[in-house]
Amino acid sequence: MSLVTGPAADRAAPEKTRGGATRPPRGRRGPLNRRNLYGWLFSTPFLVLFAVFMAFPIIATLLMSFTDFGARDVTRPLDAEFVGLDNYVELFGDEKFLRALFNTGYFVVVGVPLTVLLGLLVAVLLNNGIDRARTFFRVGFYAPVVTAIVAVAVVWRFVLDPADGLIAGLATEFGLKAPDFLGSETWAMPSLIAMAVWRNLGTVMVLFIAGLQAIPTEVREAARLDGASGWQELRRITVPLLRPTLLYTTVITTIGYLNVFEEPFVMTQGGPSGSTLTVSLHMYQQGFNFFHMGYASAMAYVLFVVIMGITVLQLRLLKDNTR
Structure with missing residues (x-):
């Protein structure tokens, strides 16, 4: 029996939590504090890198979007003139930006469903329908994901070339003439969507x-055993149980397609006549070709708000309500 009473006894007695468990007295938390200190020390390299290469550029870009920051202000950034919301107001009166926003939406609305549905179909076939050479097919579908965009662009330029391309050669065999896919306002964006679907199909397939x-x-x-057909099994069993995977796959694919840059940059440079100009490509041109850094920063944050809004909407529509 303890003979200690008064404040000293209160400090020495273990504290009770709501669940009835005990935790160490306040005076005996030294090891826990040391563990916290060690955790922060081990986290310091990451925190420094995050602050320098992530947090600081994000904050600087946000501040820059309210200025007329240009090439003349690179050496003395504090001399940039504050313009308030003028960059954002100008954006929504810029026909080129609105065209880029429409093109990006077109790319997402057509490309995301194609990528997700084809990825699900290939995953089901490789998981259930194909027994032999399954690994070979998986590697084959995933190979474009790890291939450099320049190599992919070279292959697709050869395939889509209107004179000597693979499709043109096949069309000639049947007495037909292949269109100029990358030089036509009608066919340029569908061609880039086909290339993006082909390139990203492997990632979606692996997730599914x-x-x-x-x-x-x-x-x-x-x-x-209950007599369900293959279609009924897919619709009633597989897809509902794949809802978390479907949500994750749809969200990351949508975010990637909203940021589409490499395909139009390498293949068309936004042409012909702006038919493949996307928001990311327009942002790059304004920021690094014309050095309108403040205007490009405002464009980046508009795209960020669009991505956040669509992501939240997808999370609400596709979340699993059965739990």
């Missing part, structure tokens, strides 16, 4: 295969 392999086999076997 992981989701399919997490579905218990007992559930599928029970559905088959």
Whole structure:
């Protein structure tokens, strides 16, 4: 029995938590504090890198979007003139930006469903329908993901070349003439979408295969014993259980397509006549070709707000409400 009473006893007695568990007295938390200190010390390199290469550029870009920052202000950034919301107001009166916003929306609305649906189809076939050479097909579909965009562009330029390309050669065999895919306002954007779907299909496929392999086999076997067809199994069992994977895949694919830059930059430079100009490419041109850094920064934050809004909408529409 303890003979200590008064304030000293209060300090020595263990504290009770809401669940009835005890925790160490206040005076005995030294090791815990040391562990916290060690954790912060080990985290310091990351925090420094994050602050220098992430947090500072983000804050600087936000401040820059309210100025007329240009090439003349690179050496003395504090001399940039504050213009308030003028850059944002000018954006929505800029026909070129509105055209780029429309092109980006077109790219996303057509490209994301194609990529997700084809990725799901390939994943189901590779997970259930193909027994032999399954690894070979998986590697084949994933190879474009790890291939440099320049190499991909060279291949697709050869395929789409109106004179000597692969499609032109096949069309000639049937007495037809292939269109100028990258030189036509009608065909340029669909051609870039086809290239993006082909290039990103492997990532979506791998994610869906992981989701399919997490579905218990007992559930599928029970559905088959109850007489469910392949389509009914896919619709009633596979897709509902893949909802978390579908949500994640749709969100990251949409974010990537809203930031589309490499495809038009390498293949068309935004042409012909601005038909493949995207927001990211227009931002790059304004910032690094014409050195309108403040205007380009405002464009970046408008795109950020669009991405956040669409992501929140997708999270609300596709989240799993069964839990």
